[in-house]
Amino acid sequence: MPGPSIVVGIDFGTTFSGVAWALEGSIDDIEVLTSWPGAGNRTSVKVPSTIIYNGEDIQWGYQIGPLSEACRGIKLLLDEDQEPSYAYAPSLASKALLEKHGKNAV
Structure with a gap:
């Protein structure tokens, strides 16, 4: 017999991202992640949306x-049909970095 389902919400932002979860049916008991690798003793509801290979x-x-x-602003690269935003230069640099490592944002 399966247990309760876990509902996960991800806020994937251009510069920072966050994650929250709750057990199905427990909408008043939402847990927000505040501990992240590399953050030491610092807690935060958001973590930088960056990755490095x-x-x-x-x-x-x-x-x-x-x-x-590091790759920054990769959210802006997720829709391959959109032209890169020249207003946010880190996403353009990230596209080149991803290609260098044989990867893409999708």
Whole structure:
């Protein structure tokens, strides 16, 4: 007999993202993730929407330093039919980085 379903909500933002979950039928008891890898003792409802590929080592969010060669703004690359936003240069740089690693945002 299966247990209760877990409902997960993901706010995938251009610069920061968040995650929350609840058991089905328990709408008043929503849990928001506040602990993230690389954040140390700091808690936050959001984590940077960044990822970096170092060979087989993949780091994301707070694991990444501000000056690293990370993919940023990848949300803007998810719709392949849209032209890249020239107003947000990090997404253009991220497209080139993803291609360098043989990956794409989708």
